[in-house]
Amino acid sequence: MSLIAPSILNSDFLTLGRTIEMLNESEADWVHLDVMDGSFVPNISIGIPIVEAVKRVSRKFLDTHLMIVNPEKYVEPFRNAGADLINIHYEACRDKDIKAIFKQIRDTGAIPAVAINPDTPVEDIFDLAEYVDMILVMSVFPGFGGQKFIETTYDRVAALRKFIDENSLKTMIQVDGGVSPENAVKLKAVGVDVMVVGSFIFRSAEPLKTIYELKSLVS
Numbered sequence: 172m173s174l175i176a177p178s179i180l181n182s183d184f185l186t187l188g189r190t191i192e193m194l195n196e197s198e199a200d201w202v203h204l205d206v207m208d209g210s211f212v213p214n215i216s217i218g219i220p221i222v223e224a225v226k227r228v229s230r231k232f233l234d235t236h237l238m239i240v241n242p243e244k245y246v247e248p249f250r251n252a253g254a255d256l257i258n259i260h261y262e263a264c265r266d267k268d269i270k271a272i273f274k275q276i277r278d279t280g281a282i283p284a285v286a287i288n289p290d291t292p293v294e295d296i297f298d299l300a301e302y303v304d305m306i307l308v309m310s311v312f313p314g315f316g317g318q319k320f321i322e323t324t325y326d327r328v329a330a331l332r333k334f335i336d337e338n339s340l341k342t343m344i345q346v347d348g349g350v351s352p353e354n355a356v357k358l359k360a361v362g363v364d365v366m367v368v369g370s371f372i373f374r375s376a377e378p379l380k381t382i383y384e385l386k387s388l389v390s
């Protein structure tokens with residue numbers, strides 16, 4: 172069974188409270204919050220006050236995807252805002268001690284995770300798998316919702332799955348970007364544990380029903 176983590180990035184922020192209440196009632200396992208700084212990615216999205224507001228209403232596990240430079244500066248603020256999992260980008264930490272940041276995240280009580288972009292060789296992060304609870308293999312270039320799924324993701328996930336299994340690790344694999352019923356079954360088959368789904372849910376006529384259908388597909 173794979174978990175479904177709706178990304179609210181493409182939802183209507185004017186009615187965010189109602190969206191979070193809908194997600195509470197839904198089959199969604201987590202809520203995925205996309206934090207963008209206009210520097211690591213060419214877009215600015217939500218920040219700490221929004222995570223705090225979501226936390227006040229949400230009964231789901233909050234998965235925060237930090238697409239920001241210098242993530243170590245914001246670990247405690249996001250944890251205090253209510254993040255259950257804090258995911259930092261490998262590419263934002265090339266000149267940093269990333270394992271120290273994973274420990275910093277764990278010390279706050281949050282779960283550490285690492286994300287990699289589609290053009291970073293997946294083998295680059297194999298050595299980090301034992302230090303995090305989850306690896307996010309991006310299936311679009313981060314920055315915007317509604318992009319087309321990149322097909323090479325299947326092979327990248329399969330290679331990572333093989334490494335994790337061969338080394339008897341428990342690291343979860345997440346995929347984010349362009350996920351829909353068209354690719355969800357195959358993603359589950361190659362070993363994805365958590366699927367982030369944004370626009371497919373929030374552009375549908377009945378998001379609650381769409382989540383239910385997606386969940387049935389990967390159960």
Ligand code: DX5
Pocket residue numbers: 178180181203205236311312313314315316317318347348349350367368369370371
């Ligand atoms: C992209 C974000 C994703 C995105 C997913 O930078 O990290 O979480 O919102 O949305 P869809 O499913 O529309 O690709």
Ligand code: ZN
Pocket residue numbers: 178203204205236347367
């Ligand atoms: Zn994301």
